Amino acid sequence: MVTLTWDQVFAWRMARQFITDADGGSAASVARRLAGVQAQVASAAETAVALRGGGAVADALDIGALVKTWAMRGTLHAMTPSHAAAALSLIGSARTWEKPSWQKTFGASPADIAALVDAVGDVLADQPLTRDELVDAIVAESRFAHLSDTLRSGWGTVLKPLAWQGALCHGPMRGTKVTFGSPGQLIPKWPGLPDPDTAARELIMAYLGAYGPATPEVFDAWLSRNSLRKTVLRGWFADLGDAITEVDVEGRVGWVPTEFVDDLVNAKLDGVVRLLGPFDQYVLGPGTADSVLIPTTARKLVSRAAGWISPVVLVDGRVAGTWELVDGDVVASMFDNSNPPPLNQALATLGK
Numbered sequence: 001m002v003t004l005t006w007d008q009v010f011a012w013r014m015a016r017q018f019i020t021d022a023d024g025g026s027a028a029s030v031a032r033r034l035a036g037v038q039a040q041v042a043s044a045a046e047t048a049v050a051l052r053g054g055g056a057v058a059d060a061l062d063i064g065a066l067v068k069t070w071a072m073r074g075t076l077h078a079m080t081p082s083h084a085a086a087a088l089s090l091i092g093s094a095r096t097w098e099k100p101s102w103q104k105t106f107g108a109s110p111a112d113i114a115a116l117v118d119a120v121g122d123v124l125a126d127q128p129l130t131r132d133e134l135v136d137a138i139v140a141e142s143r144f145a146h147l148s149d150t151l152r153s154g155w156g157t158v159l160k161p162l163a164w165q166g167a168l169c170h171g172p173m174r175g176t177k178v179t180f181g182s183p184g185q186l187i188p189k190w191p192g193l194p195d196p197d198t199a200a201r202e203l204i205m206a207y208l209g210a211y212g213p214a215t216p217e218v219f220d221a222w223l224s225r226n227s228l229r230k231t232v233l234r235g236w237f238a239d240l241g242d243a244i245t246e247v248d249v250e251g252r253v254g255w256v257p258t259e260f261v262d263d264l265v266n267a268k269l270d271g272v273v274r275l276l277g278p279f280d281q282y283v284l285g286p287g288t289a290d291s292v293l294i295p296t297t298a299r300k301l302v303s304r305a306a307g308w309i310s311p312v313v314l315v316d317g318r319v320a321g322t323w324e325l326v327d328g329d330v331v332a333s334m335f336d337n338s339n340p341p342p343l344n345q346a347l348a349t350l351g352k
Contacts, residue, residue, distance in 0.1 A: 010317025
């Protein structure tokens with residue numbers, strides 16, 4: 001088995017994710033490399049792509065180069081059409097809306113969701129609609145009247161299973177209002193949802209190509225908060241065969257795409273200091289529970305109340321502190337209470 005150090009892994013991840021050199025090229029190319037950009041907060045998505053040398057996420061969404069939809073962990077992401085379709089297929093395969101606990105909490109049965117998928121497809125066939133317009137059109141049918149309040153919920157929980165089945169995605173903004181549309185109508189290169197076995201190969205390889213080495217369980221935590229059946233998940237990894245290689249990183253075993261093994265072996269850190277914005281994929285990919293990336297004692301400083309993920313200071317690929325803007329100035333707080341490292345290079349990168 002190939003053995004690696006965490007220094008090698010972090011050096012490789014930063015290079016793969018356009019952090020060492022901000023040369024991503026376009027918003028779509030950055031999102032493709034990251035297997036999606038968290039877009040629950042639109043400004044955070046713009047920051048994540050901009051600091052990697054990409055263009056405006058909003059512009060990529062407007063032309064359909066990216067799709068905005070509820071994807072990983074039930075949160076909004078901007079993704080390339082191919083990756084979005086793969087992610088939705090896998091998340092939908094977990095059928096979380098069929099669990100009794102989900103039905104009890106949100107008052108929608110599997111039959112309701114199936115009927116909503118068909119109804120939404122008809123309602124959105126001609127043009128995108130705001131949430132109120134969409135819900136008004138749906139609940140005009142008496143069979144959906146009992147779902148009016150949950151459909152109007154700001155969190156969109158009952159709309160998520162519809163997105164996971166490819167029935168809707170976010171459409172163009174109408175002033176300050178969000179719209180929803182059919183991905184088949186809005187996205188020029190929308191491929192439709194592949195079967196889960198096909199989708200798994202594409203998305204697992206994309207994930208490992210940015211955040212590896214990783215196990216099936218870590219991939220599932222990123223994708224669905226561990227909602228997939230373990231036997232199915234491990235079967236997908238096994239089906240990749242020689243396309244992935246098992247490696248040992250200081251006692252932790254995981255998988256990486258075979259094509260990147262030599263790059264990992266040759267990767268070296270060189271004192272890189274970078275600032276990343278809130279909800280950055282570099283943190284969200286492995287997850288805030290990764291104690292090698294984020295010290296356990298500092299996790300609560302990064303993963304905060306109400307799901308907020310703080311802007312972070314990276315020192316040699318590890319999260320070593322957080323930062324904030326105070327009266328226009330960057331103020332960094334290091335976890336070990338030391339003085340912040342020189343941030344000139346990091347600030348220059350952030351400003352690009």
